[in-house]
Every structure is written in C-alpha cells, then in structure tokens.
Amino acid sequence: MPAIVAELRTELVELLPRLRRFARVLARDPHDADDLVQTAIERALAHAGQLRADAPLAAWMFGILRHAWIDEQRARGRRGRLFAPAESAEEVADAAQGAAVDAIAVQDAVARLPEEQRLAVALVLVEGLSYKEAAHIMEAPIGTLTSRLARAREALQAMLGERDGAGG
Amino acid sequence: MTFNEETLIAYADGELDAATRAALEAAAASDPQLAARIARHRALRARLEEAFAPVLGEPVPERLLASTRREAPLQGASNVVRLEPRARPRWSWPEWSAIAASLVLGALLGPLLPGPRPGNAPVDTRTGQMLASGVLARALSEQLASAQPPGAPVEIGVSFSDKDGGYCRTFVLRERQALAGLACREGSAWQVVTLVRSATAAASGYRQAASALPPAVAGTLDELIAGEPLDAAGEAAARARGWNRPAR
Numbered sequence: 001m002p003a004i005v006a007e008l009r010t011e012l013v014e015l016l017p018r019l020r021r022f023a024r025v026l027a028r029d030p031h032d033a034d035d036l037v038q039t040a041i042e043r044a045l046a047h048a049g050q051l052r053a054d055a056p057l058a059a060w061m062f063g064i065l066r067h068a069w070i071d072e073q074r075a076r077g078r079r080g081r082l083f084a085p086a087e088s089a090e091e092v093a094d095a096a097q098g099a100a101v102d103a104i105a106v107q108d109a110v111a112r113l114p115e116e117q118r119l120a121v122a123l124v125l126v127e128g129l130s131y132k133e134a135a136h137i138m139e140a141p142i143g144t145l146t147s148r149l150a151r152a153r154e155a156l157q158a159m160l161g162e163r164d165g166a167g168g
Numbered sequence: 169m170t171f172n173e174e175t176l177i178a179y180a181d182g183e184l185d186a187a188t189r190a191a192l193e194a195a196a197a198s199d200p201q202l203a204a205r206i207a208r209h210r211a212l213r214a215r216l217e218e219a220f221a222p223v224l225g226e227p228v229p230e231r232l233l234a235s236t237r238r239e240a241p242l243q244g245a246s247n248v249v250r251l252e253p254r255a256r257p258r259w260s261w262p263e264w265s266a267i268a269a270s271l272v273l274g275a276l277l278g279p280l281l282p283g284p285r286p287g288n289a290p291v292d293t294r295t296g297q298m299l300a301s302g303v304l305a306r307a308l309s310e311q312l313a314s315a316q317p318p319g320a321p322v323e324i325g326v327s328f329s330d331k332d333g334g335y336c337r338t339f340v341l342r343e344r345q346a347l348a349g350l351a352c353r354e355g356s357a358w359q360v361v362t363l364v365r366s367a368t369a370a371a372s373g374y375r376q377a378a379s380a381l382p383p384a385v386a387g388t389l390d391e392l393i394a395g396e397p398l399d400a401a402g403e404a405a406a407r408a409r410g411w412n413r414p415a416r
Contacts, residue, residue: 020223020226021223025220041235102218102219103218103220106219107220125181125212125217131181153177153212162211
C-alpha cells in the first residue's frame with residue numbers, strides 16, 4: 001500500500017490546481033475552498049485503497065470533495081448563508097477593472113445558485129466534464145443533471161445579463 | 169425543425185449526437201435567431217470558464233502541498249470537517265486578557281461616555297448597564313441592514329431573534345476607532361451585550377463577512393441566536409413593531 005499512496009500523492013499534487021478551482025466554485029471564499037481541498041486530500045489518502053486503478057483520479061477526487069462540501073454545509077448551517085453574499089459585494093467595489101470585475105460578478109452569481117445547481121455548473125461548465133461523468137459524481141440521473149444545468153443557466157443569465165462588449 | 173432549449177444547451181456543452189448536431193448547425197446557418205440563442209449559451213459557458221480559470225494559475229498554498237506530499241498528522245477522525253474553530257468560548261479569560269492588553273476597558277469606553285455634550289455618546293453606562301444612546305441607539309432602532317445610508321456613522325450587521333424571542337442586532341461604530349458589537353432590545357432600550365475593537369472594521373469597509381466579524385461578536389451571536397437571522401422583510405417588520413418581541 002505505501003507505494004500506492006506515494007504514487008497517489010504525486011498525482012494529487014498535480015491535481016491540486018483543479019481541485020482548488022472546483023472547490024472555489026462550490027465555496028466562493030478562497031480559505032473555505034482550500035479547507036475543502038485539504039479535507040478531501042486527507043480523506044483520499046486515508047482511503048487510498050478504494051481508488052480503482054482504472055478510475056480517473058480527478059473524478060474520484062471531485063466526488064470526495066463534493067461529500068466534504070455537503071458535510072460542511074450541514075455542519076456550518078446558517079452561518080455560511082448568513083455571511084457570504086455581503087462579503088462579496090464589498091469585493092466588487094474594490095476590484096480592478098475589466099475581466100477581474102466580470103469574474104467577480106460571475107462568481108457572485110454562481111454563489112447565489114442553489115447548491116445542487118452550483119455543483120452541476122462546477123462540474124460541467126467550469127471543469128468541463130461530460131454529462132455522464134458529472135451525473136456519476138453527483139450520484140444523480142443524467143436527466144436530473146441536465147435540468148439542473150438548464151435552470152442554473154437560466155438563473156445565471158438573469159443575474160448576469162449579457163457581458164459588456166467592451167469589458168470582455 | 170425546431171429545437172428546444174435543452175438541445176441548444178446540450179450543443180453548447182458538446183453533448184449532442186452527431187445527427188442532431190448536424191441538423192442544428194444546418195438550421196442555425198439560415199436562422200440568425202437560432203444562431204443567437206446558441207451563441208448565448210456558449211458565451212455563458214466561456215464566461216464561467218474564464219471567471220474561474222485564474223485559480224489554476226494561483227500558487228498552491230504551502231499547507232496543501234505539505235499535506236499532499238508527506239504524512240501530515242491527521243488530526244483525529246479525518247472525516248470530521250472543521251473549516252474554522254467555531255465553538256470558541258465567549259469571554260474566556262485568556263481571550264479577554266488579550267483584548268484587554270490592547271485596550272484597557274476604560275480606554276475603550278472613555279470616548280463613549282457622555283462628555284461635554286451629553287446625548288451624543290453612543291453608549292450610556294449611567295444606569296450600571298451598557299445601553300446604546302445617541303447615534304448608536306438611533307441606528308439600532310431605525311437603520312435597516314438592507315438599506316444603509318452611505319457614510320452612516322453606524323453600520324448595522326445582522327438582526328436576529330434571541331432564544332427568549334427578543335431582538336438583537338450586530339453593529340459597527342465607524343467613527344469611534346471602529347468598535348464592533350452586539351446589542352439586544354431590553355424594554356425601550358438597546359443593551360450592548362458585546363463591544364470590541366475591530367481592526368478589520370477599521371481597515372476596510374466592514375461587512376458581515378464571517379472572517380471579518382470579530383470572534384467575540386460572532387461567538388455571542390452564535391450563542392444567542394434562535395433559528396435564522398432576519399431577512400430584509402423580517403427586519404423591516406421588526407422595526408415597524410418598534411423591536412418589541414412578537415406576541416406568541
């Protein structure tokens with residue numbers, strides 16, 4: 001097993017940037033997102049034996065991170081919902097121009113989506129997974145995934161409108 | 169041939185089978201409206217990707233690298249998620265001493281006590297309790313978190329019902345060295361339950377970010393709150409009621 005774990009560690013290091021991005025879509029706050037990654041890494045290392053040799057590591061890790069996130073949402077309860085949106089409003093005012101401002105607007109909009117829709121957005125639109133892969137990670141049928149995606153897209157369009165042509 | 173929205177979305181996500189894709193592309197070539205709908209879905213996808221792409225270029229925090237690379241000491245059951253220390257004791261003495269080290273209580277309250285112009289101080293201790301007065305009392309009674317006047321001397325944070333059904337609100341006093349606190353309605357007055365100096369509040373426009381809420385205030389809030397905090401409508405309703413607890 002140690003050899004497997006050592007190999008897993010090496011692959012996980014390479015995967016860290018993507019895991020951080022995925023977590024950032026879910027959690028919005030960078031510190032919270034990195035905490036989620038940390039938890040997922042610890043759990044993955046503790047359960048390295050459960051990783052099937054033929055399974056893509058990224059998908060396995062997204063699944064673990066998703067569970068960590070769900071647990072965290074339950075544990076944190078009202079607090080996250082209570083504080084997250086106001087904080088981001090502040091950042092908008094402080095942020096630089098152009099793309100950075102649009103990125104913050106997009107991140108804010110994503111943060112306002114219901115959790116299941118946000119997860120679908122993270123997996124398909126940001127991480128670029130196929131519907132099949134995403135549905136598997138969400139432990140949901142593909143039809144459920146596609147309807148969440150459709151509702152998420154509709155909500156995001158409503159919140160964001162079209163991008164300013166010049167600012168793009 | 170008409171295409172529903174889900175089909176257009178599936179196209180933008182690269183999920184259509186070859187035949188449907190070809191049919192859609194052919195239709196879009198002669199239908200600018202259809203082409204525009206497709207473009208909209210693709211643009212949104214690109215926008216999301218761009219918004220989060222910079223995370224990939226960020227340096228990975230050392231603590232993540234460290235725990236991934238080598239045996240980090242796993243603290244206890246690793247399947248218990250703790251994102252932040254939450255259950256901190258409210259006024260444990262070491263913590264209080266740490267606060268007191270930077271501000272003697274007298275120094276904290278000194279500028280707040282009624283001076284040459286009584287009625288202007290935000291806190292009145294003459295009754296032996298810390299009661300809000302002046303701008304603070306007015307803000308607690310009148311100001312809605314959902315509609316803060318720009319540049320107001322007091323910023324209202326969260327309003328909520330405590331376990332006895334009374335109303336409490338968190339606030340930041342901007343002018344007085346940025347003090348943050350929590351006050352609860354007692355009869356016709358606001359009793360200041362917690363008052364701390366908030367470096368965060370001084371440093372930047374203070375918002376009720378979990379990370380910015382001084383721990384002592386956050387701890388008090390956690391301890392007192394019953395259920396969910398008031399939303400904008402609940403806050404307005406409570407104000408309309410004069411912050412008297414609702415009849416049960």
